Structure formats: C-alpha cells, structure tokens
Amino acid sequence: MARLKSYLTGADLKAIGEQGLLSILEENFSRVERPDVLRGIGEDCAVIPISRTQCLLITTDTLVEGVHFRLDYTPPYLLGKKAMAVNLSDVAAMGGVPTHAFLNLALPERMPVAFVRRLVQGINFWCRRYSVPIIGGDTVSCPYGVVLTITVLGKGYKGKIALRSGAREGDLIFVSGYLGDAAAGLALLEGKRKPDTAYRRLFRAQLDPIPQLELGRCLAEHKLASAMIDLSDGLATDLAHIVEESGVAAEIDAGKVPISTACRKLARESDASALAWALFGGEDYGLLFIVSPDNAEKIRKELKSLTKVEGPFCVGKIVKGRGVFLWGNGYKKDITHKGYDHFAKR
Amino acid sequence: MARLKSYLTGADLKAIGEQGLLSILEENFSRVERPDVLRGIGEDCAVIPISRTQCLLITTDTLVEGVHFRLDYTPPYLLGKKAMAVNLSDVAAMGGVPTHAFLNLALPERMPVAFVRRLVQGINFWCRRYSVPIIGGDTVSCPYGVVLTITVLGKGYKGKIALRSGAREGDLIFVSGYLGDAAAGLALLEGKRKPDTAYRRLFRAQLDPIPQLELGRCLAEHKLASAMIDLSDGLATDLAHIVEESGVAAEIDAGKVPISTACRKLARESDASALAWALFGGEDYGLLFIVSPDNAEKIRKELKSLTKVEGPFCVGKIVKGRGVFLWGNGYKKDITHKGYDHFAKR
The missing domain is CATH 3.30.1330.10 (PurM-like, N-terminal domain)
Incomplete structure (x- = not known):
C-alpha cells in the first residue's frame, strides 16, 4: 500500500530492533510517577x-x-x-x-x-x-x-506482587520446567513433520502452552520469589529484563539448563542446538523466578507438592554487575537479550 | 498463506456479516451475570x-x-x-x-x-x-x-454511568454535532482531492476527530441522558444499539438531521447523498444521547455554555416497537443497522 512519502525515508525498525522501538515508546511515554500507577511499562x-x-x-x-x-x-x-x-x-x-x-x-x-x-x-x-x-x-x-x-x-x-525488580546478588535463578521444548516444537512444525509420539511434548509445548497460575500465585503468596517473569522470549532475554530492572547481573550454568529428552533427541537428529533452543527460542511460558538462598531449600522440597510443574530447576545465580552470562566448559558468553527480537536483523 | 483445509470450507464471515460474528461471540461468551461485572459486551x-x-x-x-x-x-x-x-x-x-x-x-x-x-x-x-x-x-x-x-x-x-439501555418511549434523540462530515471527508480523501479551505472541516472530521469527554461527563454527572453511545458506525447503527438494549424503537426526522454546509456542498458536487453520509457513514465521534422531555429544554439551553460542541441537535424521538425508522416527506424507511458493517456484502 502506498504511504505518505515524507515518512518513507530514513532508518527502519529493522535497523533499530525491538529495543530501539521500545526506546522511542519510553521517550514519549516516560515511566509514570503517579500514585495511581504502581508499575507500568x-x-x-x-x-x-x-x-x-x-x-x-x-x-x-x-x-x-x-x-x-x-x-x-x-x-x-x-x-x-x-x-x-x-x-x-x-x-x-x-x-x-x-x-x-x-x-x-x-x-x-x-x-x-x-x-x-x-x-x-x-x-x-x-x-x-x-x-x-x-x-x-x-x-x-x-x-x-x-x-x-x-x-x-x-x-x-499489595506487597504480594512479584515484580522484575527484586533480584539481589547471591539469589538463585529458577525456572519452572524444561526449556526449549516450544522452540523444538516450532522447528518440527516448520519442517512439516508428521506428529510422532516421541515428539508429542514438543508439539504440545509449541501449540498448547499452560499458564502457571497456581505456581505464580503460590510463590507470590508466600513471598518466595524476589523477582519473577514468564518465559516468553527465551531465558536470555527474559532474564535480561530481570537483571536490568533489578540492577544486577546473572550467570547461567550451561550444564544446569533443563532440557527434555525429546528436545535433545530432535536437536541431534536435525543438527541443531538444544541449548540454543532453551536459551533463545522462547514461548515455553513457564516461570522464571529468583529466590534468596534462604528460600531455595523450601522451593526445591515443597514446590512439587504445591504445584503441578515438572521443575523447579535452579539454573544459575544473581551476581554483581550488568548483563546475562552463560558459563560452560571453560567459556563465558554474554547472552544478554539474545532471545527473540521482533525487529531484529535475521 | 495456506490454512488447515478442514476449516476452509463452508460459509465465510462475509456471508453472516458483523451481527453474525457477534452472535458467535455471544454464544460462547454469554453475557455475564456476576457481581464483578456490571456491564460487558x-x-x-x-x-x-x-x-x-x-x-x-x-x-x-x-x-x-x-x-x-x-x-x-x-x-x-x-x-x-x-x-x-x-x-x-x-x-x-x-x-x-x-x-x-x-x-x-x-x-x-x-x-x-x-x-x-x-x-x-x-x-x-x-x-x-x-x-x-x-x-x-x-x-x-x-x-x-x-x-x-x-x-x-x-x-x-455508580448510578452516574450512561448506558445504552435506558431509552424510554417519549424520550427525545439528540446528537452533539453535525453528522456526515467524517464520511464526506473520507470521500474527499478517497477521491484524492487536494485540501481546499471550503472542505477543511470535512478533512478534519475524518482525520482528527475530537472525543466529547466534557459533554459526556456533564450529561452523566447531571443524569441528563437516559441512554448514550458514541457515533462511530453511523446514526442508523449506533441508534439501533440503543433501541435494542432499551427494548424500544426510534423515529428520525430526515429534515432535522444536522448536516454542515460543507458536507451538503460536497454531496451536490459529487452527486452523493449528504443524508446517507449522515445516517450511514459513521466516524463522526460525536455523542448520541437520549433525553426525557423534562430535560430537553435544559439540554437545548444550557448545553452550549457547559460544553464546546456545535449542537446539540434533536433528530427524532423514541417510540414503542423495535427498530430505527427514518421519516421524510411522505415516506418511512427501516434503516436499522444500515451503518458501517465490517463484514457486510459490499
């Protein structure tokens, strides 16, 4: 469709990415300091x-x-x-x-x-x-x-709402379930494979995610999470939001990222990286929550009985600094905001 | 884009129109009877x-x-x-x-x-x-x-919110300003005419409508309107919503529909009907409100000073029955829901 010419020149959204677009919104809709807005953008x-x-x-x-x-x-x-x-x-x-x-x-x-x-x-x-x-x-x-x-x-x-901004140095990083299944499911669907019982959980993760309302409610009610977010854009990006809002950094232990057998199997067969699906794929719609060391034992022991999730899994810890880092066998990589970006160069 | 074949057959939305689509929604999301919902769809x-x-x-x-x-x-x-x-x-x-x-x-x-x-x-x-x-x-x-x-x-x-459902037999029908300017403006723009000072108000009505917040607030605050709606789909359709929710009928006097000089001029020049723009065009974004005879004098006299609108204009009255009818020189036409329909056969 034809568009007014004067607005057709200059850089486009692809050049500035999703974060650039969000900056434009924030310039105009600056975070509101009003008694009738506790949290906004x-x-x-x-x-x-x-x-x-x-x-x-x-x-x-x-x-x-x-x-x-x-x-x-x-x-x-x-x-x-x-x-x-x-x-x-x-x-x-x-x-x-x-x-x-x-x-x-x-x-x-x-x-x-x-x-x-x-x-x-x-x-x-x-x-x-x-x-x-x-x-x-x-x-x-x-x-x-x-x-x-x-x-x-x-x-x-009030006082029992989990925000993104409460993570503190020394806290542990938990996810509620396996990561990467939804991205693996997408790869299956895009590859137009027929449903296969071995991959059922991957199709399901992509097409039929389950909101973790009981878990979220339980964590907030008992004040067990110092910060929380849902896993929509991938661990790398969702965790980046938490560390930015909290003024801290995060270290993920590559060996601790929970990946299902089905996801690993598909990655092997299709020459893809299950870890990349888990970190950058997004759409798993579990919860990512930050827990003080005092509460970690309670989370590990009691959460399974309180809720119906497969986890929780501890994947790393909050440290001083800025950014999200992945630690593997002898490497440390900056993966801040490397998850799904709507306007990224692809 | 290819779509799952099994859902590609049978009637489409064009066949059932916007009212048909709304019926499907209402079947599933039936009007809620809950204390925490006063009004919904x-x-x-x-x-x-x-x-x-x-x-x-x-x-x-x-x-x-x-x-x-x-x-x-x-x-x-x-x-x-x-x-x-x-x-x-x-x-x-x-x-x-x-x-x-x-x-x-x-x-x-x-x-x-x-x-x-x-x-x-x-x-x-x-x-x-x-x-x-x-x-x-x-x-x-x-x-x-x-x-x-x-x-x-x-x-x-509570008690001071204007709904669509309060119109009663004998009430008068008011609109806050001229009707049809926005539709005329659209005709101008679609015809790709250059801005002309004579038509400035038409362009403006289409491209830059003004929400009537002060008027709406004043009518609700003083309980002057028995029913109210904004004019988004055209008088014929917006009034149909009011009479349906109120269980009454409406008669519009064709001679009383307020049409600006600019709108009339453009209609003459382009062999169109200014009255049709006013009744069916939509997007005027003034208010349509129903007033008991007791309050009508107050509306006529005091509203201009209370608000900054050109009207209000009385265009007809609420009667017994069902539907929206247009009375002209020797004719009476059913114009119920003849305004803009997103999924109508065109």
Whole structure:
C-alpha cells in the first residue's frame, strides 16, 4: 500500500530492533510517577492500586498470523487457547489472579465461520477453567490475515506482587520446567513433520502452552520469589529484563539448563542446538523466578507438592554487575537479550 | 498463506456479516451475570465495580491499515491522535473519566522510524491533554501492515454511568454535532482531492476527530441522558444499539438531521447523498444521547455554555416497537443497522 512519502525515508525498525522501538515508546511515554500507577511499562502486567490492599493487574498481547502462528499447522482451537494462555501467563508471572478478559479479533472477511467458532471455543477453554469472562473487545475486518489481541485483567495484593525488580546478588535463578521444548516444537512444525509420539511434548509445548497460575500465585503468596517473569522470549532475554530492572547481573550454568529428552533427541537428529533452543527460542511460558538462598531449600522440597510443574530447576545465580552470562566448559558468553527480537536483523 | 483445509470450507464471515460474528461471540461468551461485572459486551465500555461508589470502565479498539485508515493520505501523527481519540470517545459515551491506556503496536519491520515517532507523538497528544498515561502494551512485527490496538481504562461513579439501555418511549434523540462530515471527508480523501479551505472541516472530521469527554461527563454527572453511545458506525447503527438494549424503537426526522454546509456542498458536487453520509457513514465521534422531555429544554439551553460542541441537535424521538425508522416527506424507511458493517456484502 502506498504511504505518505515524507515518512518513507530514513532508518527502519529493522535497523533499530525491538529495543530501539521500545526506546522511542519510553521517550514519549516516560515511566509514570503517579500514585495511581504502581508499575507500568517494563513489567508483565501494569499494576494500578484500587483499594488499600488490592491492585488491578492488566496485560495485553497481540498475535499476528505469519509471525506468531501459521494457520497451515495451527488448528484454530489451539490458536485461541494459546492466545489466552500467553496472557494468563503474564498474570501468573506477577502472582495474580485473572478476573476478566477482552478480545479484539481482526479477521479477513473470507475467513470461514467454522474457523472462527473453533477459535472462540479455544479462547473459552481457559476462560472457563479460571472463571475469566470475556466482557468486551472489538471485531474488525483485516484483509491480510488474522490478528488477535487479548487483554486480561487480574487482581493482586499489595506487597504480594512479584515484580522484575527484586533480584539481589547471591539469589538463585529458577525456572519452572524444561526449556526449549516450544522452540523444538516450532522447528518440527516448520519442517512439516508428521506428529510422532516421541515428539508429542514438543508439539504440545509449541501449540498448547499452560499458564502457571497456581505456581505464580503460590510463590507470590508466600513471598518466595524476589523477582519473577514468564518465559516468553527465551531465558536470555527474559532474564535480561530481570537483571536490568533489578540492577544486577546473572550467570547461567550451561550444564544446569533443563532440557527434555525429546528436545535433545530432535536437536541431534536435525543438527541443531538444544541449548540454543532453551536459551533463545522462547514461548515455553513457564516461570522464571529468583529466590534468596534462604528460600531455595523450601522451593526445591515443597514446590512439587504445591504445584503441578515438572521443575523447579535452579539454573544459575544473581551476581554483581550488568548483563546475562552463560558459563560452560571453560567459556563465558554474554547472552544478554539474545532471545527473540521482533525487529531484529535475521 | 495456506490454512488447515478442514476449516476452509463452508460459509465465510462475509456471508453472516458483523451481527453474525457477534452472535458467535455471544454464544460462547454469554453475557455475564456476576457481581464483578456490571456491564460487558454490548456497551461502549465494560463496567467493573471497584468500590462502593466507583466503577472501572474499559474499552478497546483495533484500527487496521487499509480498513480504518490508509497511509497514503493519513499522516502518522493524525493516525496516532485518532486511534487514541476513538477510544476516549467510548469513555465519553459512558460519562466516564479516562485514567490509563495501553498500546499494542503491530508494525512491518520495514516501517521507517520517523513514522513510528510521529505516530507515537500523535497518540501522546490526547494522553497529555487528559492525563492518561500509556502504562503497558505490546510491540510486534506484522509483515502486511500497521495494526493498532489501544485500550483505555477510565472511572465512573455508580448510578452516574450512561448506558445504552435506558431509552424510554417519549424520550427525545439528540446528537452533539453535525453528522456526515467524517464520511464526506473520507470521500474527499478517497477521491484524492487536494485540501481546499471550503472542505477543511470535512478533512478534519475524518482525520482528527475530537472525543466529547466534557459533554459526556456533564450529561452523566447531571443524569441528563437516559441512554448514550458514541457515533462511530453511523446514526442508523449506533441508534439501533440503543433501541435494542432499551427494548424500544426510534423515529428520525430526515429534515432535522444536522448536516454542515460543507458536507451538503460536497454531496451536490459529487452527486452523493449528504443524508446517507449522515445516517450511514459513521466516524463522526460525536455523542448520541437520549433525553426525557423534562430535560430537553435544559439540554437545548444550557448545553452550549457547559460544553464546546456545535449542537446539540434533536433528530427524532423514541417510540414503542423495535427498530430505527427514518421519516421524510411522505415516506418511512427501516434503516436499522444500515451503518458501517465490517463484514457486510459490499
């Protein structure tokens, strides 16, 4: 489509990357210092106080056909389910309870009604599971593809909301489950392989992620996490957000990154790196949380019984400095923000 | 893009129209009867009680390149400004005060940085004017075009929120300003005419609408409107929402529909119908509000001084029955839902 010429020149978003785009937003929408905004840009959810004890949490995510999903291998039911799950995951990362949701559906007018029905049923799966009604939104036509925006509201209690900014030197870094399965699943789907029982967990991780609401709530409720975020862009990038907001650095022990047997098997077979999927792939939608050494034992022992996750796994520790570093056999690599970047040169 | 074959068959959205799509959503997300949802789907904003006296209002709108705007004639600054204005207009229609906003930006990675900067500055215009900080959102790449979703939160006071459902037989129908200017402006832009001072107000109505927050607030505060909605889809469709939610019918007097001199002039010159633009064109973003006969005199006399709008104009009355009807010289036409439909056969 033709565009006003005067705005067609100069550097484009690819040249400045996602961080560059975020800088432009931050210049204009500077972090707000107002009593009615506890947390804004830079958290999984915005936090607005609504009473002496309660806060409103708000998160919103947009999924674009051809970028976040492809309709040639994504059944509409699972697409809807995932769109809702990734938003609930943001509420989980703050230790909140989701309460209401909004759905903005941009659809080509030639989209089959059957597709829309299944999409909506998929969204509704998580809505029913967690009693989160869709109470508004927008329906618009979009000639080129499906664009889905879901906004979820939740509630949290003051002093019991897990932020990105609480990590301190000496704290331990935990993840709630195996990493890299979702990226491996994507590689499988992009390679157009038929479902194979050995790889079932990889397909599932990519197409049908589970928001860790009970885990997030438990960690926040008992104040067990000094900082928390959900694993949407890959450990390298999600951890970078935590260390930046907390003013610290992180060291990941390459040998401790939890990788499933299925993920390792596929990596071997397809000459890929399972560790790279785990660190940079994103979309695992587990929780990444930082724990003081005092609480680490409690996490290791009690968390399995409290929640239904496979982990937790300790993958490293918080240290002085800036950045995210990977320690392996005789090497140390800076992997800060090396996860998924929407506007990166690829 | 290829899509799963099994969902490619059967009727498409064009066959069922926007009302058909909304029915699918309502089947799944049935109107919620819960104490923590006062109003959901079917209002300009969702309404959630947050204290004994206050309610949270939430509205969200998606604008799609090539559908809601074209970048060959829309400067990015005005695009951003309008995207924010249409959301604020929904808060105005409930008589609320906007408090916070969220921005989901889906942009092609080849989009110039200069474009994004101006877009964001345009959004910021209304944010500053009404102290509505952007406190969250999402940035994603979108290969095919710009898709903008803005979500606005606001507050309202219980018992002083204007809904769509309060219109009663005998009430009068008011609009806050001239109708059809935005549609006429669109016709001008689509016809690629150069700006002409005679048509300045038409360009402005299409590219730079003004949310009627002060008017909405005043009407709600003094309980002057029995029902209210903003004029986004055209009088015929917006009024249809009010009569449906209220269980009544509406009669519009064709001779009373307020049409500007500029709009009439363009219609004559381009062999179009100014009345059709006014009734079906949409995007005027004034307020449509219903007033009991007792309050009508007050509205006529005092509103001009209380607010800065050109009207208000009385265009008809609420009667028994169902539907929206246009009365002209010797004719009566059913125009229910004849405004803009995203998925209509065209």
